[in-house]
Amino acid sequence: MFVMPHINGEDASYVPDIWFTNQADNTWDDLANFLNTDPLAALPSEETGAPSWMDDFQFDQFMEPQLISTLDQNQIPAPIVIPLPANKPEPSPSLSPVSVPLRTPSPTPAPVPAPARDTDADRYDSLDARWQAVLDRAQTSSFVYGVVSTKIYCRPTCPSRRPNRQNVAFYDTNEQATEAGFRPCKRCRPDDAAGEAAEQRQAAAVERAKFLIEERSKHGQRIPLDKLASQSGLSTFYFHRVFKRRTGFTPEEWGKLCRERLAGSTK
Numbered sequence: 001m002f003v004m005p006h007i008n009g010e011d012a013s014y015v016p017d018i019w020f021t022n023q024a025d026n027t028w029d030d031l032a033n034f035l036n037t038d039p040l041a042a043l044p045s046e047e048t049g050a051p052s053w054m055d056d057f058q059f060d061q062f063m064e065p066q067l068i069s070t071l072d073q074n075q076i077p078a079p080i081v082i083p084l085p086a087n088k089p090e091p092s093p094s095l096s097p098v099s100v101p102l103r104t105p106s107p108t109p110a111p112v113p114a115p116a117r118d119t120d121a122d123r124y125d126s127l128d129a130r131w132q133a134v135l136d137r138a139q140t141s142s143f144v145y146g147v148v149s150t151k152i153y154c155r156p157t158c159p160s161r162r163p164n165r166q167n168v169a170f171y172d173t174n175e176q177a178t179e180a181g182f183r184p185c186k187r188c189r190p191d192d193a194a195g196e197a198a199e200q201r202q203a204a205a206v207e208r209a210k211f212l213i214e215e216r217s218k219h220g221q222r223i224p225l226d227k228l229a230s231q232s233g234l235s236t237f238y239f240h241r242v243f244k245r246r247t248g249f250t251p252e253e254w255g256k257l258c259r260e261r262l263a264g265s266t267k
Contacts, residue, residue: 130170135162137246139203144190145170146182153177157199158188159245205232205239206246213251217258225251 124130124142132138133156134145146153147163153171154160171177174184174191184191188199209228216223228251229239244250249257 127170130156131165131168134168139200139207143170143172144174144177146177146180151182152185153182153190154185155188155190155199157203157246158185158190160185160187202234202242203246205234206243208232209239209243209251210247210254213255214258217255217262220259222255 124133124140130143130145133140137157137159139157141155144153144155146169148167148169149163153174169180171180171182177190178184209232212223212228212231225240226236228243229236232239234242240250243254247254
């Protein structure tokens with residue numbers, strides 16, 4: 001037995017309608033004739049109408065209604081329903097590369113230099129440190145000192161004789177000393193910028209000479225006075241005077257002290 005199904009438009013399920021059987025031999029002959037007929041000629045048209053073979057062909061003899069009626073409704077397969085998406089999915093974004101404009105890096109700003117600190121002011125921020133600088137005739141412009149007994153204020157490098165500690169007052173600037181009733185010293189000229197530059201050059205020359213004397217003393221050698229003066233850019237007489245004024249010793253006496261100190265440290 002062969003089954004030719006068709007789609008029922010009401011429930012969209014497959015239901016067997018026509019059951020072909022081999023009840024009559026002439027059925028197969030008619031079917032063969034139908035299959036061998038030209039498909040275009042077999043179709044009905046407005047001019048020719050239905051073909052003659054369709055008038056003689058009996059479809060009822062191939063149907064067995066009793067078989068259809070005996071089918072249980074539960075045996076008919078339920079339609080497969082595929083739910084459609086509620087919303088149409090949006091297309092995936094394009095994966096094509098996106099051109100990103102190159103950004104030129106901004107130039108790194110130059111670092112701002114930190115404000116310079118007055119190291120001398122930090123070193124001589126106490127009265128004891130300032131007094132020691134006066135005794136050492138230290139080269140610094142961070143303060144001036146006034147002598148109460150003479151009402152004169154000086155630089156720490158002033159070559160004048162050291163006053164007593166109880167007669168000394170310290171000031172940060174020349175203006176403060178002037179407001180306190182002191183006048184500038186005529187020897188060290190603390191109020192003269194040119195004199196300050198000269199003081200700095202002299203102090204640098206003396207410090208360099210002290211270093212050279214100490215280095216030669218380590219090897220048991222002495223350095224002539226004229227050579228020390230030429231290296232400082234001063235005359236021999238003026239260098240000798242400046243050196244003694246700032247250190248309290250002549251260059252020869254300073255060299256002797258260095259040799260004695262080295263000899264005592266080796267014992």
